[in-house]
Amino acid sequence: MQRQKRTTIYDIALKLNLAASSVSRALSNSNKVNAATKALVLKTAAEMNYQHNAMASNLRKGNNPTIGVVVPRINQNFFSNIIAGIEEVTYKKGYNLIICQSNELHAREVDCVNALVNQHVSCIIISIAAETGPYEHLQQVLDHQIRLIQFDRVVEELDTFKVINNNEKASYEAVTHLIEQGYRRIALLEGPQQLDIFRHRKEGYLAALRKHNIPVLEELMCENAWTKELGAEATAQLLGLENPPDAIFASTSDFSALGVLEVATNKGIQIPKDLGICGYSNEPFTELTSPSITTIDQYSISMGKTIANLYFQEMEGLEFNVEPKIVSIKPKVIVRKSTQRIPGVNTTA
Amino acid sequence: MQRQKRTTIYDIALKLNLAASSVSRALSNSNKVNAATKALVLKTAAEMNYQHNAMASNLRKGNNPTIGVVVPRINQNFFSNIIAGIEEVTYKKGYNLIICQSNELHAREVDCVNALVNQHVSCIIISIAAETGPYEHLQQVLDHQIRLIQFDRVVEELDTFKVINNNEKASYEAVTHLIEQGYRRIALLEGPQQLDIFRHRKEGYLAALRKHNIPVLEELMCENAWTKELGAEATAQLLGLENPPDAIFASTSDFSALGVLEVATNKGIQIPKDLGICGYSNEPFTELTSPSITTIDQYSISMGKTIANLYFQEMEGLEFNVEPKIVSIKPKVIVRKSTQRIPGVNTTA
DNA sequence: AAAAACAGGGCAATCGATTGCAAAACAAAA
DNA sequence: TTTTGTTTTGCAATCGATTGCCCTGTTTTT
Known part of the structure; x- marks a missing residue:
């Protein structure tokens, strides 16, 4: 399978006889580049079918605007509503959502969490499986400086942000x-x-x-x-x-x-x-x-929104060692x- | 926010007085590295709380084992079942799943698709929004050499893999x-x-x-x-x-x-x-x-599995220009x- | 007119893992 | 002992975008 190379900022730079850095700045709408050049770059990028490479960008910037969600079952009304609620908020913030299901199995939950840590996601949102087990995997998340929000079914001993129902x-x-x-x-x-x-x-x-x-x-x-x-x-x-x-x-x-x-x-x-x-x-x-x-x-949909907002309001870009909040929602x-x-x-x- | 640096293969290499390449090979279980060294690296990696960086790896390898899914609504029985079915298969293959919902809006669908293209996902699975519009965004996906599978609600004119109900x-x-x-x-x-x-x-x-x-x-x-x-x-x-x-x-x-x-x-x-x-x-x-x-x-769950299997059996790693298959499922x-x-x-x- | 400020753009290092190629180390064969 | 072959390891380039720093003109200030 020989897929032709994608257009990169270097290709654009070459074509316009510019430096890649200028192209990068033009694309990110930096004010350190002339308006005319900016327009030219944008136009050329479109012509060359350029698409920003999020992998490279995230690597360089050292952050991945992605949130991982681990639930027991995706197709359970409560959880799919939670996910829909979370998505509603993360979409507006330009974050991606990676979804995993543990199928109520502890081993699989551990797997999912590890995959998310590998991805260097910004935050992991989890409701634990019915088949519980040691929670080192969750401790690991924290050790790796990844934000963790537990919801609904939580490990109480673990000192993290939590959104629970009363x-x-x-x-x-x-x-x-x-x-x-x-x-x-x-x-x-x-x-x-x-x-x-x-x-x-x-x-x-x-x-x-x-x-x-x-x-x-x-x-x-x-x-x-x-x-x-x-x-x-x-x-x-x-x-x-x-x-x-x-x-x-x-x-x-x-x-x-x-x-x-x-x-x-x-x-x-x-x-x-x-x-x-x-x-x-x-x-x-x-x-x-x-x-x-x-x-x-x-209130599952709104609970999902609450969870996502908790991340954006209390955690994104802020100190890691803030005192975790616990939000309790009173069901009706x-x-x-x-x-x-x-x-x-x-x-x- | 000053997060302490994560452990990288260089840190391990330094500690063991090895080259990073050897560490990399040890971690990926290459047979070009001595068994003893391999064991040592693995042990040290664990001690140093090392976690593989998927972003860097994917960038270098030029592929992202991730599949993007765009559905009108995540919390609709049919779609959440489809997603659950897809996840079941992708999980086993070690792929991640990024989920987006279009909320039945065309503009939002375009947004989601673009975000997935930016992520350089391997495949995009989509069921289009009720509010239809031009489908350049889907053509774009193909232009970027990203696999595309349409399911249930499809753009018929577009020549892609499709999984539909009869x-x-x-x-x-x-x-x-x-x-x-x-x-x-x-x-x-x-x-x-x-x-x-x-x-x-x-x-x-x-x-x-x-x-x-x-x-x-x-x-x-x-x-x-x-x-x-x-x-x-x-x-x-x-x-x-x-x-x-x-x-x-x-x-x-x-x-x-x-x-x-x-x-x-x-x-x-x-x-x-x-x-x-x-x-x-x-x-x-x-x-x-x-x-x-x-x-x-x-048969929504099994339909989800069918979709994912279609990718792994017909598309992953194979030529891009194969004749798209159309799978038709007879509902009951x-x-x-x-x-x-x-x-x-x-x-x- | 000289000095200072600023706009626009280039250079090169960097993020972290991978990999082709070369070098070194060691074992086996002549 | 020399030659050949096989492991094992290291070097350095690479993936693509970002960004601190520097350089060159141009504009503004005194």
């Missing part, structure tokens, strides 16, 4: 809403407890129960029910109890809640009358099920039919 | 299914006709009607009904006709079909008995509505309740 608070409010609707035996579907977000959601659940003097029952808490299938399984089990729950809070995801809904519906259980269901994430489909599912919106409970037993009463917006 | 065929089959179910006055919700995909879908619709000797009625074809809102509007209008349709094929998207469903349901129309509804894309929610919506699956009609009037009869799978 999962505990959201969870607390969701459960409070259930209680206000008269539910008393509220089951919890938990996610993998090695992830902080799921621990926090559980804490919110427990806090709400305690606050209202409702006993916490071990039998009503199901570990690792974070897919539709696992949610369905857990539900089948819960509904088979001698004293089944009157509400299920699928704190893991709306998919899990969907599993709950299907099993319950198949059993002929009336929702919300006999069983309340609350999910998490405000996936688009929650509005469309029958009944529609109460859930928690995480979206009340829908799956939990509305008492028509008039609504939870706090 | 929209006409899919559409034909969907309408045929409607006819088999006894629907006779089938309305069509069209998308922007400057996009080839929507033209093809319309052709499939027309072909199916003709094939079954069903008259084509202008009043049953609605232009530009490709969002939920527009779909709803169009439906309201259609159902107000003296002779309303008995089925609506929302060839634009499932969102549009959702609009149809809502309006029809609100009017108390029985689905599928009095009105059949068919969407396009197999969005996850189509399974969840009541009734569930018949739609067309585009997913029959659900919104069109099943006759329980037994099913369409071809």
